[in-house]
Amino acid sequence: xxxxxxxxxxxxxxxxxxxxxxxxxxxxxxxxxxxxxxxxxxxxxxxxxxxxxxxxxxxxxxxxxxxxxxxxxxxxxxxxxxxxxxxxxxxxxxxxxxxxxxxxxxxxxxxxxxxxxxxxxxxxxxxxxxxxxxxxxxxxx
Numbered sequence: 001x002x003x004x005x006x007x008x009x010x011x012x013x014x015x016x017x018x019x020x021x022x023x024x025x026x027x028x029x030x031x032x033x034x035x036x037x038x039x040x041x042x043x044x045x046x047x048x049x050x051x052x053x054x055x056x057x058x059x060x061x062x063x064x065x066x067x068x069x070x071x072x073x074x075x076x077x078x079x080x081x082x083x084x085x086x087x088x089x090x091x092x093x094x095x096x097x098x099x100x101x102x103x104x105x106x107x108x109x110x111x112x113x114x115x116x117x118x119x120x121x122x123x124x125x126x127x128x129x130x131x132x133x134x135x136x137x138x139x140x141x
Contacts, residue, residue: 038051038061040054040056040057040059040061041059041061042054042057042059043056043057043059045057047061060087063138064135064136064137064138065084065085065135065136065138066135067127067130067132067134067135069084070084070085070127070130070135071124071127071128073127074120074123074124074126074127074128075124078096078100078116078119078120078123079092079093079096079097079099079100079119079123080093081123081127082096082123085135085138087138088138092126096119096122096123099115099118099119100115100116100119102115103115103116103118103119104116
């Protein structure tokens with residue numbers, strides 16, 4: 001795209017040795033480099049870097065996760081670990097979250113304490129028994 005000058009000043013009524021010419025142009029927008037090409041892990045076709053699924057074969061494309069991070073989240077944050085893998089574990093997150101809130105609300109009763117411990121253990125066991133490949137191939141796992 002060629003730019004047109006916004007203003008131009010040309011002085012021509014002077015001897016030929018002293019010709020002054022000036023123009024003002026607006027610089028073009030900087031071109032941002034395109035991100036590296038991404039390819040579908042299932043069919044190999046090139047896909048847009050923001051794609052969630054491959055338009056050719058319908059395979060889900062996502063960011064791989066780490067099992068150790070999921071287990072640490074389960075140990076320290078209970079049901080919040082399922083936010084890490086929300087695309088596959090959204091139901092577990094909501095059930096665990098509701099049971100956790102009920103446990104907190106009834107923590108002055110003995111049952112609230114056991115409810116919290118139950119959700120905590122459920123989160124730890126659920127994340128620990130999944131193979132590492134589940135997290136590496138997330139969300140297709």
